[in-house]
Amino acid sequence: MCALSVLATVPGLLRDKAGDLIADESGDLYGTTPSGGSKSGGVIFELKPSGAQ
Structure with a gap:
């Protein structure tokens, strides 16, 4: 499992x-x-391994 943030x-x-x-x-x-994303133009994301802060 991972945590997604x-x-x-980014609009367009x-x-x-x-x-x-x-x-x-x-x-x-x-x-x-x-x-x-909220503007449908893309997102920048981070995935953290389970248990990471």
């Missing part, structure tokens, strides 16, 4: 620009989506 919604800037996941030294993953 939306860090930002990420359309057709989903990128690779990036990992930090703690094992958290960061990425983007080409659509979704």
Whole structure:
């Protein structure tokens, strides 16, 4: 299991620009989506492993 956090919604800037996941030294993953979020223009998100704060 992982905890998903939306860090930002981006109106129109990420359309057709989903990128690779990036990992930090703690094992958290960061990425983007080409659509979704409150403005339907994409989101920047973080995934944390279960039990992480």
